[in-house]
Amino acid sequence: MRVIVQRAMNQICKRLIDRALPGVLDDLRAYSRGSETTGTQWITLWMAVRGISKTRPAWILESGTGASTLVLAAAVQKLRRTHSDYHGKIISMESVPEWFDIATANLPDTYRDVVEIVLGPREKFEMAMYRGYIHANIPQHDYAFVLLDAPAFSDAEGIAFCADIFKVMDLSRAPIIHGVVDGRASSVMVIQQIFGTAAARYWHGLYAAKFALPRINFRDTNLRTTRDFSTSIFGRLEFVKFRR
Numbered sequence: 673m674r675v676i677v678q679r680a681m682n683q684i685c686k687r688l689i690d691r692a693l694p695g696v697l698d699d700l701r702a703y704s705r706g707s708e709t710t711g712t713q714w715i716t717l718w719m720a721v722r723g724i725s726k727t728r729p730a731w732i733l734e735s736g737t738g739a740s741t742l743v744l745a746a747a748v749q750k751l752r753r754t755h756s757d758y759h760g761k762i763i764s765m766e767s768v769p770e771w772f773d774i775a776t777a778n779l780p781d782t783y784r785d786v787v788e789i790v791l792g793p794r795e796k797f798e799m800a801m802y803r804g805y806i807h808a809n810i811p812q813h814d815y816a817f818v819l820l821d822a823p824a825f826s827d828a829e830g831i832a833f834c835a836d837i838f839k840v841m842d843l844s845r846a847p848i849i850h851g852v853v854d855g856r857a858s859s860v861m862v863i864q865q866i867f868g869t870a871a872a873r874y875w876h877g878l879y880a881a882k883f884a885l886p887r888i889n890f891r892d893t894n895l896r897t898t899r900d901f902s903t904s905i906f907g908r909l910e911f912v913k914f915r916r
């Protein structure tokens with residue numbers, strides 16, 4: 673059932689993207705001849721296109737370069753055409769040199785004015801009681817939208833999570849950071865634990881989530897147990913420090 677829902681939703685979202693961004697599917701077909709990317713789901717890409725057109729972010733961070741980069745670039749270029757005061761730009765992070773070279777060589781010239789692809793090897797990132805992985809070398813900008821689709825997040829210790837969304841909180845001055853996650857349930861789980869379930873709802877049938885998160889200082893080391901954690905009558909603890 674889950675697979676059927678996911679397949680149907682992906683087909684619908686592919687059509688919506690084709691209608692919203694005419695010509696982008698041709699660009700993607702040409703791109704896929706030069707690069708065997710694993711690809712981001714159409715569902716996630718449609719959520720990103722909608723989010724970008726609604727929130728008009730000045731800076732977008734893409735974690736994981738590939739076919740998705742073309743879709744984000746087409747969305748930004750459309751917004752630039754329809755809103756003369758909009759000058760949005762995309763930083764697309766790639767952690768693997770081989771994929772960085774392929775993506776840089778294959779990015780169509782038409783998108784180069786809005787996208788910069790940056791090589792950033794994966795790097796450990798520790799925050800509060802969580803451990804994750806980010807891309808190194810993320811340039812400092814006021815990111816207000818993130819597409820989270822990399823880097824690899826498992827290691828000898830088990831499953832960690834993709835943490836670029838929290839690295840962005842160090843770099844950006846945007847008060848709210850919008851974005852989407854493709855798969856990566858562990859990343860969504862950390863977001864839910866810190867900000868609450870409503871901050872990023874996740875269903876296996878979509879295999880994706882969108883979020884809008886206030887920027888927080890997770891390095892605050894003060895602990896006020898009875899204030900920072902709530903308990904239910906069944907003894908369940910919840911970390912609520914950043915929900916106020």
Ligand SMILES: C[S@@+](CC[C@H](N)C(=O)[O-])C[C@H]1O[C@@H](n2cnc3c(N)ncnc32)[C@H](O)[C@@H]1O
Nearest residue numbers: 708709710711712736737738739740768821822
């Ligand atoms: C889920 S992929 C990112 C996909 C990208 N957003 C796209 O639309 O193609 C995550 C990472 O896997 C690596 N990767 C890309 N293509 C790959 C492939 N064909 N096989 C294995 N790894 C790949 C890259 O390092 C990439 O950043």
